Amino acid sequence: MQPSNRDLFLTYLQIGLTSFGGVNAWARHVLVERRGWLTEQEYAETLGIGQVLPGPNALNTAIGVGVRFGGAMGAIACALGLFAGPMALLAGLAAMYDAYGQLPLVRATLTGIAAAAAGMVLGTAIKMGVKLKPTLPLLAVGLAALALALLRAPLPFVVLGLAPFGLAAAWWAIRR
């Protein structure tokens, strides 16, 4: 089935507004299972490219989906749909935070959520790391990135400095 740009916009609007806790899992659910626009493999490939390119993964993936079905206009439809809902919601939240953020109960609740959200990020990283089943050299590259980031090395040094080692390790792993 070939979705129109309107379908793309509305579908990504829905994804944007329902995707609590990260977009990618929800996007897969809607695009593959509900709409049937992409196969599992096609979605995984589009997501993979979205993750490797710089910039927000979810947005890069949305652009990939948009280009596939509607060219430039399709990409714009998906990107706008993805951000329209959350931007409006977040502007409201930010205004409320300015007004009520210093109330003791709000502060305490948000600190609790902040601690939990931190664990969510860390847990996701561990989950991804385990799922990848990295070879020893790839694991070393990942740990080096972690250590350098914790030592507060600037991002350009971490990414560009480790990229050659990562690519060499991957090349070695794939060739074997």
Add this chain to the structure above:
Amino acid sequence: MNGDDDLSALVWGFLGISLLSVGGGVAALPEMHRLVVETHGWMDDLAFSKRYALAQAAPGPNVMVVGLFGWHVAGVTGMFAAMLAMCGPTSILAYAFCRLRGHLGGSVAMRVFERGMVPIAVGLIAASGLLLAQGAAFGGGEAAFGAGGAPLAITISIGSTVFVWRSRLSPLWVLGVGAVLGAAFLR
């Protein structure tokens, strides 16, 4: 304080970060921390972690947190400026790449690139988690909460890490439990 200077520092800062944010918005959080907390002092550690919490509690891409940083610095204008800087150039790059690639997806070069860059991204994401946990527990200084606050925040972070790692349930559960524990004990 000069508003125009802040706005341009915001835009240039996020523009630079976006072009190197392999692994998405979360992987670039340590660099955003440098920009927003260390270099410009726009907010403290705890405020940084709370902005991230606020963005997580709302639906949408993780990168929305950039909009909240922008809002804090320069209101609605800052929100849109920061989001555009973070998303605009990389979107054009993504568009160009998707147009050009045809069916590069399965090629060896693509696979090497993916496998080689993903560990770096995962390492950066793990560092982001540790940085956020530190911000939640210690970022507000001693006055942030009474005795026992920091250990409880650390306990929540560890519990949430294990839950998200080991279970397949929605991560919304840990945010909800964190909110309740925070409301009850962190005042």
